[in-house]
Amino acid sequence: MRCCPFLTSGLTALLALICSPASLLAQATVDLRIVPRFGRTPVVAGYEASLDLAVQARVNSFGDSFGLSSFAFNMRIVGEPESAGLLQRAAISNFDGTYDTGISMVSSVGRGGLARQYTYLAMLNSAFNGRLNASSATFTNGPDQEIGLIAGASAGERFLSTPGIDDDGDGVPDALTPSASVMRTYFGAGEWIDIYRFRYLISQFTGRNFSMRLEDVSGVQVFNEVRDAQGLWGPTNIPISTVSTQGFDLYTIPVPGAGVMVAFACCVLAGRRRR
Numbered sequence: 001m002r003c004c005p006f007l008t009s010g011l012t013a014l015l016a017l018i019c020s021p022a023s024l025l026a027q028a029t030v031d032l033r034i035v036p037r038f039g040r041t042p043v044v045a046g047y048e049a050s051l052d053l054a055v056q057a058r059v060n061s062f063g064d065s066f067g068l069s070s071f072a073f074n075m076r077i078v079g080e081p082e083s084a085g086l087l088q089r090a091a092i093s094n095f096d097g098t099y100d101t102g103i104s105m106v107s108s109v110g111r112g113g114l115a116r117q118y119t120y121l122a123m124l125n126s127a128f129n130g131r132l133n134a135s136s137a138t139f140t141n142g143p144d145q146e147i148g149l150i151a152g153a154s155a156g157e158r159f160l161s162t163p164g165i166d167d168d169g170d171g172v173p174d175a176l177t178p179s180a181s182v183m184r185t186y187f188g189a190g191e192w193i194d195i196y197r198f199r200y201l202i203s204q205f206t207g208r209n210f211s212m213r214l215e216d217v218s219g220v221q222v223f224n225e226v227r228d229a230q231g232l233w234g235p236t237n238i239p240i241s242t243v244s245t246q247g248f249d250l251y252t253i254p255v256p257g258a259g260v261m262v263a264f265a266c267c268v269l270a271g272r273r274r275r
């Protein structure tokens with residue numbers, strides 16, 4: 001179920017307050033998509049099938065000079081009842097802020113769910129790391145499988161500990177304009193990066209369609225410089241006007257007599273929109 005309008009606008013306002021003096025729109029666009037992490041089929045093991053997925057982001061701008069600094073959205077598997085499987089947060093970041101290349105289920109903020117560089121708000125309130133089929137504050141959980149209240153923001157210690165931002169550890173960024181490598185690798189400047197990872201563990205083995213969508217996208221901001229806002233180092237946030245989203249569809253059939261499902265066909269195609 002979607003967030004109430006006043007919560008969505010509230011998140012946007014909250015994200016905008018974090019190191020955000022700019023009022024002009026950035027000359028950049030942001031793409032968001034849901035993709036399977038490994039191949040295009042479920043991993044089938046015994047009588048369980050799991051889908052390991054990531055929400056990815058990419059910032060498009062002249063010279064790939066802007067990176068992603070904040071965002072908020074919900075993820076919903078349209079028409080998939082909560083009794084049909086289990087949503088879990090998946091490992092995304094190592095303790096040093098680099099990306100985890102393995103696969104495991106981790107719920108702790110900074111390790112699973114949101115990428116570590118985007119966990120400023122989640123460190124203040126873990127609900128912003130995504131609520132799994134549960135209501136929180138003014139977010140009301142509906143009958144579908146969903147992760148609500150995902151809100152990423154880069155600021156403070158979690159921003160400074162991003163590899164390449166403050167390598168000498170003195171609490172001050174090494175440069176007011178991060179390097180192109182850092183912007184590509186951790187902030188999606190011209191390149192796709194994972195910003196959220198999750199697993200859907202299927203327990204109901206009937207043939208059906210999976211339609212995963214990003215909903216209520218708000219608070220999307222970008223940056224190309226950093227600043228000190230009353231002792232809080234972080235991106236100089238600039239809101240953008242154009243965001244596109246791309247969902248993930250998976251069509252499955254049951255294996256006769258085996259009690260598991262296999263992929264019949266799947267594609268990352270539906271749900272593309274711009275605002």
